[in-house]
Amino acid sequence: MTTRRECLKSVLAAAAAATLPHARLSAADPGAMRTRTVPRSGERLPVVGLGSSATFAQVARGEDVSALREVLQALVAGGGRVFDTAPAYGASEEVAGAIARELGIGEQVFWATKLNAVPRGGDSADPAAAREQLETSFRRLGKDPLDLVQVHNLADIPSQLGLLQRYRADGRVRHIGVTSTSKQAYPRLVEVMRNEEIDFIGVDYAIDNRDVEETILPLALERRIGVLVYLPFGRTRLWSRIGERPLPEWAADFDCGSWAQFMLKFVLAHPAVTCVTPATSKARHLLDNLGAGRGRLPDEAQRRRMVEFIDALPPAP
Template sequence: MKNMYSRRDSLKLSLLAGLGLSLQPSYGFFNSKDKVRTRPIPKSGEALPVVGLGTWQTFDVGTSVEKRKLLTEVLNQLHGFGGSVIDSSPMYGSSEKVVGDLTGQLDFQKELFYATKVWTSGKQAGIRQMDSSFNKMGVKRMDLMQIHNLVDWRTHVKTLKDWKAQGKIRYWGITHYVDSSHESLERIIASERPDFVQFNYSIRSRHAEKSLFKTIEKYQVASLINQPYEGGSLFRAVRGKELPAWTKEWDIHSWGQYFLKFILSNSNVSCVIPGTSKPHHMIDNMGAGLGRIPNRETREKMASYVKSL
């Protein structure tokens, strides 16, 4: 049998009952009792699962009953494998409200790590937007509030520092998603010392390795990684391609896990947050946090292999 494991058609699940409410993985290489590894948040030492969940587009489903049932199973699988981080934003349409509605009905709601963002200009506008996010996500205290794409960051930093001191938020951070903003992120990290920074990083987009990772290590900042699949282009690049045989040595069983384990092989990555609305993709993503993590030599081998395709 070929060592082929495509994202679309090689994730084999048993019978899907109740519109996705009873998915059971039938993988031979891990089971639902396995839990993903954790890494400490530098500023506090709190253990954070290394694979989380992004909600851009995927949770913007409004009131659709069928889509909400599938997303509930996505959340069940996230928690079932020990994950907790859910990242959203007021920019993501109905995502915050959907997250709040669905997690409010789950018995593990208090075990989740809620992260969202402020995405507007002006102090009072920012406060109103963040208060709205609290209400939509159904939390009295936000685990992580971030300044989305550095919009009016100088204003919001003051509010977030005050809110953390008051206990209204546990951590605060800054975000962006393009290489050209990495230098700005570094300058703000050095001057304002956020708890978290969120940015883009992937097997073919390694600009953050130039100095951003060194900066977060120096100032003890946790990192959330967005764009891990480069908007899906990585899967298009490997479509129809076999996984190398040597990936089995690193407990890699799919291209999705290949791409995520490359990211997690960087010890300065706290958590990677791929988005999905499909339960079987959530299971596959969580598999990247299980088993062995590639060493430095292997991560370069992984990158070279993808480049050669």
């Protein structure tokens, strides 16, 4: 059996070839990354990407970012494309953009960043500040047009979403959307989904955090809105609940080889989900995550069994 270390070496060794324009994983390859279509644009994206909050952001603040270089290299070499970031994630946006240019992979990455120029404690964004934040993201990520910009945490939707709509109309942003990881804000999110022409939403969704299944994900299917999933591990909550328990043998029935894949495959089995973007600063964890995008996904009966298994565990301390 190939170890994770051996897998990482082979993937990184192939990274140079994978960055060439003609290099693609074959759709006929049973080991190829699963892709899904962005409903409104028709673009196909790999279903597992990379987030840049949490540990990624912590490492980006330091002087040694070599681990992040390996992570971004492995993302593209391993068949991923989507990188989710935000100006609010400290140095993540700037560092990732610089690394991608250094590696020559900037054009291959689907850059998903965010906009929130509302001052702390305020409720509206200064238009000039919002434009400057957007232009800074262009400079940091080195791509114009940007692939996706979303209004972060539904902040000042009239002003900031209106600005993104103008950027999209001008051809400088390809997709626009909104994000929320707050249940209290879900009614506002639903309102925006019903009334605005957006391409994506970003929401929290995990095997023990399924509230979006009630209204938000069905509405995304109805309104043809792509879905980026955040916090599929419940930050660290699910890891605390699982502890040292072994992966159940029946997880192999849907080609699941680790707990990370167990949690990600549950999320990906919902048809509304376009891509899940767990954050990590370790290439070996990224490779494990990418494995969730390969092989079979659980069917409805298997998903129910997964939920029952997790719900029976003690809550995180």
